[in-house]
Amino acid sequence: MKLNWGMIGGGEGSQIGPAHRLGAQADGNFNLAAAALDADPAKGRAYAQSLGVAADRAYGDWREMLAGETAREDRIDLVTVATPNATHYEITKAFLEAGFHVLCEKPMTMTVEQGEDIVRTARAAGKICAVNYCYSAYPMVRQMRAMVRAGEIGKVRLVVTNFSHGHHGDATDADNPRVRWRYDPAMAGVSGQFADCGIHALHMASFIVGDEVEKVSADFASTIASRVLEDDAMVNFRMAGGTVGRLWTSSVAIGRQHGFDIQIFGETGGMRWASEQPNQVYYTPVGGRTQIMEKGESGLCSDAARLSRVAIAHPEGFPLAVANIYVDLAAAIRGGSSDGLPLAEDGLRSMAAVYASVASAKADGAWTDARPPMFR
Amino acid sequence: MKLNWGMIGGGEGSQIGPAHRLGAQADGNFNLAAAALDADPAKGRAYAQSLGVAADRAYGDWREMLAGETAREDRIDLVTVATPNATHYEITKAFLEAGFHVLCEKPMTMTVEQGEDIVRTARAAGKICAVNYCYSAYPMVRQMRAMVRAGEIGKVRLVVTNFSHGHHGDATDADNPRVRWRYDPAMAGVSGQFADCGIHALHMASFIVGDEVEKVSADFASTIASRVLEDDAMVNFRMAGGTVGRLWTSSVAIGRQHGFDIQIFGETGGMRWASEQPNQVYYTPVGGRTQIMEKGESGLCSDAARLSRVAIAHPEGFPLAVANIYVDLAAAIRGGSSDGLPLAEDGLRSMAAVYASVASAKADGAWTDARPPMFR
Amino acid sequence: MKLNWGMIGGGEGSQIGPAHRLGAQADGNFNLAAAALDADPAKGRAYAQSLGVAADRAYGDWREMLAGETAREDRIDLVTVATPNATHYEITKAFLEAGFHVLCEKPMTMTVEQGEDIVRTARAAGKICAVNYCYSAYPMVRQMRAMVRAGEIGKVRLVVTNFSHGHHGDATDADNPRVRWRYDPAMAGVSGQFADCGIHALHMASFIVGDEVEKVSADFASTIASRVLEDDAMVNFRMAGGTVGRLWTSSVAIGRQHGFDIQIFGETGGMRWASEQPNQVYYTPVGGRTQIMEKGESGLCSDAARLSRVAIAHPEGFPLAVANIYVDLAAAIRGGSSDGLPLAEDGLRSMAAVYASVASAKADGAWTDARPPMFR
Amino acid sequence: MKLNWGMIGGGEGSQIGPAHRLGAQADGNFNLAAAALDADPAKGRAYAQSLGVAADRAYGDWREMLAGETAREDRIDLVTVATPNATHYEITKAFLEAGFHVLCEKPMTMTVEQGEDIVRTARAAGKICAVNYCYSAYPMVRQMRAMVRAGEIGKVRLVVTNFSHGHHGDATDADNPRVRWRYDPAMAGVSGQFADCGIHALHMASFIVGDEVEKVSADFASTIASRVLEDDAMVNFRMAGGTVGRLWTSSVAIGRQHGFDIQIFGETGGMRWASEQPNQVYYTPVGGRTQIMEKGESGLCSDAARLSRVAIAHPEGFPLAVANIYVDLAAAIRGGSSDGLPLAEDGLRSMAAVYASVASAKADGAWTDARPPMFR
Numbered sequence A, B, C, D: 001m002k003l004n005w006g007m008i009g010g011g012e013g014s015q016i017g018p019a020h021r022l023g024a025q026a027d028g029n030f031n032l033a034a035a036a037l038d039a040d041p042a043k044g045r046a047y048a049q050s051l052g053v054a055a056d057r058a059y060g061d062w063r064e065m066l067a068g069e070t071a072r073e074d075r076i077d078l079v080t081v082a083t084p085n086a087t088h089y090e091i092t093k094a095f096l097e098a099g100f101h102v103l104c105e106k107p108m109t110m111t112v113e114q115g116e117d118i119v120r121t122a123r124a125a126g127k128i129c130a131v132n133y134c135y136s137a138y139p140m141v142r143q144m145r146a147m148v149r150a151g152e153i154g155k156v157r158l159v160v161t162n163f164s165h166g167h168h169g170d171a172t173d174a175d176n177p178r179v180r181w182r183y184d185p186a187m188a189g190v191s192g193q194f195a196d197c198g199i200h201a202l203h204m205a206s207f208i209v210g211d212e213v214e215k216v217s218a219d220f221a222s223t224i225a226s227r228v229l230e231d232d233a234m235v236n237f238r239m240a241g242g243t244v245g246r247l248w249t250s251s252v253a254i255g256r257q258h259g260f261d262i263q264i265f266g267e268t269g270g271m272r273w274a275s276e277q278p279n280q281v282y283y284t285p286v287g288g289r290t291q292i293m294e295k296g297e298s299g300l301c302s303d304a305a306r307l308s309r310v311a312i313a314h315p316e317g318f319p320l321a322v323a324n325i326y327v328d329l330a331a332a333i334r335g336g337s338s339d340g341l342p343l344a345e346d347g348l349r350s351m352a353a354v355y356a357s358v359a360s361a362k363a364d365g366a367w368t369d370a371r372p373p374m375f376r
Ligand SMILES: NC(=O)c1ccc[n+]([C@@H]2O[C@H](COP(=O)([O-])OP(=O)(O)OC[C@H]3O[C@@H](n4cnc5c(N)ncnc54)[C@H](O)[C@@H]3O)[C@@H](O)[C@H]2O)c1
Pocket: A008, A009, A010, A011, A012, A013, A014, A015, A016, A017, A036, A037, A038, A039, A040, A061, A062, A082, A083, A084, A085, A087, A105, A106, A107, A132, A133, A134
């Protein structure tokens, strides 16, 4: 039986909405049963119905949806929150408290305190609160994680990760509202590019290595003068087990489209993965040759095998990484393991790292505790 | 309203089944309403129901399904035929005659005569008979096609295309039944690797250039001695407008995973696309630098824009190329254009080229007419 | 002690001259002692002296040089012939007969008969006649050869090689004399692009596999209408041991700069090398992962190690491949082995393959004996 | 006339010696006239003579050579110092004072004070003191420099550069003397990997952008516990014009062979170059497509054209980048411009940046003045 799924945000013309709809429905696990898709209630209702949502579940806003769904017997099993960042906390908290499982877009909250509140709320409610760190659901990222955790490259010494693009590099476009809000503290909070893209990379480091980030030393820059928040950041970090980390993120790296890559170096090997060629991992045992590992090759870990749909060298891309988050959510909702799912704790850790990095950058690069207070 | 969709073949554990289910459902156009998924009726019925098909439409075989669906008011709008090659003709013909639209897997038929029969049947029935040359539905392939047809590289002089892998290169595995049948004329017909992979490449050449293949000169080889049919083939061809073509296909190219690429060279430019990195096209204007074109960049043709779901540099892969075939099918069924859809005529042309290539290879490489008799 | 070296052709502004001078002198084996560098005697004399050649050995033409050097006690040990193709035969023959070792540019001769004559002349004189198939002297090509010959990929089933560029693709430039002569039988002989670039690729196939080409089936095209000779060719071939070969060469492949690559597929593995990234070989054992082999890595064959000068990942390029030909020539002149050196026999085989391909292309692609008569 | 050249260090079996010999002699500018090649006088003398150096100029040590050459009329025009780091200062200073031009290997000195002394000495002597930042002499690096300085990417906002390999990543090999000394302050001074490789990258940033590094914030790590000095470093920097810099260098990045790359991002474009594929630059104008620029293409700057020897897509590698340093040295010695030559001032700036980075890393990442005192 398909699970009933609801969606908030991600209306017509939104960036991430189509990936969620495709991701939730691709494998037949979820049925779009309810939605409040748009800031404009009328548009949201109309678009939801055009997508096959029944008229009485095509809501004008999320409060209406919360009330409506809470009252139904056939209430949705999962709600996705894909609205602008500043609304995530309030919506996610309300649905968790009402007993719904939630998939929240990143960043989960705007502050560390909100993040801690969501973690406590999810725990109290006994509900899943997942965060859409969807890159972690690529089959070959799962493969790296399995190999690293199995010790195949030994103790991890070093993680180097970049998430840099150049799509905000045009100064003549900097006042375009779709771009400008990201660098305006009134709308984006304490961080621009690092909170937008950097946290994917930071999450990935912990996800693969299996250790938390303990402290950071950061350098932030606003390379376009009119910007208050950073459009380029370097964050050095240390993980619980002593792993050294280096994370560069930029939105003014003209010529990079979406340069998210991660390199993991351990005592007995190194690995590299890049989001623009996500179906391969380059693996080098110490003293040996670099090997190209392929999604779909024989002998991959069960997680990588399970989350791939087509044969070797038939590429699977970003929407199917999002779909894999939904595959894991469906399993978890049905009582299975949520081993690989990014959860509220991860969303909280990201926010703590963002605040610590901001503080470090202001304090002359001083090393700063990046752990959420509740996990110290 | 979603369209009702039926599926024949593509049962549990099949190779291409998941891509069709994902492709049909990814964009919310189709609802899996009826199915005869497996050679084993019981397994097929059970698996269909596990996928949400109602018990009375989870059929044991395709004849049962044909009878059942023909009798219903809410009959399916489209049936996909994803069974082994030798059954395509019979099933496709029967459903067309009964008034259903069909998406048939490649190769559409085993002989040229069957191919002509399907073309005539589809025309007589006034129904769409599409063939799953799904690579042609990648956004950046459509972009190439649009540019070539708009004359952006001038008259096309030369097409060079390869579709080569090494997955049948292990002689110790050659007797594995999953491999062996492909090189056995009793099961595979007149051609092995060329009919399996080469026809994708040949179709692509015509699809992009907009001209038909007129004649071929071929060299076939069975590099593993026990094989009767070719596991490696080179086919030189000429197109209607004089374009020179070169097509290499192999299944013993150890180290190539799925090396399908195409290069188009015209009077004023060249282009290159590869299926393992499908979101880019390399384009070189004569006398100028090679430019990397990205899926999702601004200014692409409407077809490329329409068939992409996520932003630039968020890769989209094989299952979403299949999904694009369904996007176009949904549009065509609803009365829109079927401009980009590969149709029965294309399936027929492939079969004519296969037979001509086999004949040429036997005749010392002699140039041989590759057009179906009905199109001469 | 340095060897004395003479050079004919390769004057100021010539394309290949600098590579020979750099190649001969890079490793300190040769001293440029005599030269007849230019079609224009005065320019040749002046340029030679500017390069440090003594006035009495800065000759106006090759006959003068032949006479002058033959008469000296300290005569040159080796002469390089880097003049236009049509002069190679006459010059090479004359110097061999006079007892000089010769390095001749490719193609060695214009006809098969001339080629046989050079082979006989070199044998009679007991002198080395090398041909500058310089790509075969890249360290990683030698590594492939050593591995293939040691059986590391089993019996070779298939060789696929391309040598294609787009530098003659501009029809508006086709009458430029620097381009036009190549497609004019009066100046270029029977073949254009195949005799210019294709023979490098064909030599490489034999060089690595260790077998000769026995027969060919060819398709030639002049994609620019004003051309008599081919600017694009496909040559299928069979080698003595049964290996299947496919060779594509083009000069109208706009966007390809210098796309010379070769793939070797055997029973137990595959390998790939490309001239634009010459310091790596991609090697895939059957059933295993592709491995990236690096020039300079530990454990390479002695030939690959010997012919590299700097550490791993410090790239070495085309001029040092030419230099490696001179390293091997110096060793051979000093009495060492000439194991890897391309010799007159190879130059002859190329010419026989060119004539056979031309004949096959004219004979509807018929398979044609490609062996020189004297080797049948 | 060839210039007379002398060499100190770079004996038989040394790593960099062959590149200097090849580089100096490749283009016929220099003649190896004198040498003190080895720590072992007898071996040095013998090896020099085997390379063609006259017996009386095949010296046992550099002091003997200094005395001998100073006394001769036909004294060498240039001496290369390719000995271990700790000896560079003393030898370079002595030869400059005696009136010789010097090419010193990097790092030029062990301390900032020594660096300032060399700058003053070279100025006082009126002699060239070049430092072998040879990567800066690749044609396509010169092309980037010319474009950046001509404003083709606008004001430079950001430079991101990496120089990372994994060849010291094997802990079981860490006590190998060839590796260990690099991380031992008694032999290597204050810095390990940053002083060895990082300074190439830092020099390149200034070389291309045309601005000096003013301050740094660094994070150093010894990922192999037995090491005192860093084997991994991240250095953030700011340049005089406000450009933001990010430099990562590592010797434990297993799988990276020699990953030296640099990305330059300006107001109106971005560029990328990598040392393992040195003949291309990727250039992206803001809002446009990435273009692949090729060494040898038409329209390159005169410097890039001048420093290339063979046609487009014929790769030129590391030894010829070293050769380009000698091309520029020959020109400067003959009275031409030394525009692109890395000089003592550059060697000094590197050392100042090393000390500043070490200090910053110890001071919790604090931003630290990286300019040599004499340039503040
Ligand atoms: N995981 C990823 O890789 C990824 C990628 C892109 C965006 N995102 C995240 O997704 C979220 C949305 O980003 P986007 O780029 O799609 O934004 P967008 O501006 O393109 O779309 C936002 C959508 O939310 C709707 N909306 C706004 N307020 C609403 C409200 N109160 N109730 C209901 N709908 C409302 C808007 O009408 C619009 O349809 C952001 O938090 C962003 O960080 C994540």
